[in-house]
Amino acid sequence: MAEIILHHYPLSLFAEKIRRILAYKKIAWRSVEQPMMAPKPDLTPLTGGYRRIPVLQIGADVYCDTACIARRLEQLQPEPACLPPRQGGLAAIIEDWADHRFMQQVVPPMVVELFPALPPGLLEDRSAMSPALSKEAIFGAAPHALSQARRSLDRLEGQLRDRPFLLGDAFSIADAACFHPVWFMRHSERLFAEVKARPALAAWFARIEGFGPGDVRQMTPAEALAIARAAEPADVAGGETARGEELRPGDAVIIKADDYGPEESRGAIVRLSADEITVRRHDASVGEIALHFPRAGYRVTRQ
Structure with missing residues (x-):
């Protein structure tokens, strides 16, 4: 499996949420420090506009929002569990x-x-x-x-x-x-x-x-972009479109947070479920990227 790369900065609250999960699960990861403020020229090629931190990268698959990131980590390493099945x-x-x-x-x-x-x-x-x-x-x-x-x-x-x-x-x-x-x-x-x-x-x-920092090694933003450029999206199969869903795979959409931040990400839907949406987008500097968002907290509209 490709390396797990976390784009973050030390003072980020939400990045600490994911850093604790990585440490608890003892998942080895690479740390890419991003700026606290815009512009973020080494992040937007991966996200197409989304600027919040953290962002998780695995090859050419990019996960936005900690809810989406945490659930991908749970899929990759189910034990020890962070999502107790009965609760x-x-x-x-x-x-x-x-x-x-x-x-x-x-x-x-x-x-x-x-x-x-x-x-x-x-x-x-x-x-x-x-x-x-x-x-x-x-x-x-x-x-x-x-x-x-x-x-x-x-x-x-x-x-x-x-x-x-x-x-x-x-x-x-x-x-x-x-x-x-x-x-x-x-x-x-x-x-x-x-x-x-x-x-x-x-x-x-x-x-x-007391979990400590976990198994972490530094990586430069340029190295992370090179990894994305050399890879193809891998986490794009499966998923069921929820009943009553108006959107369909293939639709060109705009994704934007529903609370704060005007930035938009655009792409064509490749996977859609009640909990997650995955779109495929092309960036001139890194090629094809699969961008993953949770459905909760995000507005998705057709372009």
Whole structure:
């Protein structure tokens, strides 16, 4: 199998979600660091416009969004499982809550804390993705967001009092999704004191942090693009079109996140299911790419 390549940057919350899964599963991976801000000239040839981090690359197959990435890793290495078969629905519900609501509670107060050390222009870059990510909006939202984050930390503390992980004895995608906002708080001693004040939550955090960095080696962006250029999409077979689905394989479509970020990716559908869409696209610098997205959280329209 081709190498597993993660395009990310160190401070990315969502990349930490995937880094924890890779470490837990003991999957060897290659690290390609991408810029925190646009432009991202070594990423867009792979994604066709999608700029969020992380992105997973396996040869000429490119996976966008952590929900899609996590499920591909589960397919590649089912054990140890991150999607418990009897609690898959519950794990996905917690994942969605953490990736959206909990994350939005943590980010504003953390950005305020980190603001003096952030790269110049970062919030201007983010405000182009959504007005809610402007400096004014984030600073205005921070006090209320922190009050809500405290309530979420209390709920996690209560859930963890009698178990090592959120769903029981084993780490799952629910833990990975809840970990990354708490991990982001780790970058402020003042705010991380909120975690330390909750002993079950602090022990859970240390348990997951104890997985370590995993089996990771660095790779340059140029090397990753060369790998894509030399490969052909491989993960394009199978899948069933959901009943009532208006889209069909072969349709030329535009894919865009439904929450923030105006960037679009375009391609022709090669696989379609209730949970995932795969499109094939051509880029002059890397050739044929299969681009994979989850259906949840993305608008798909015909070109």
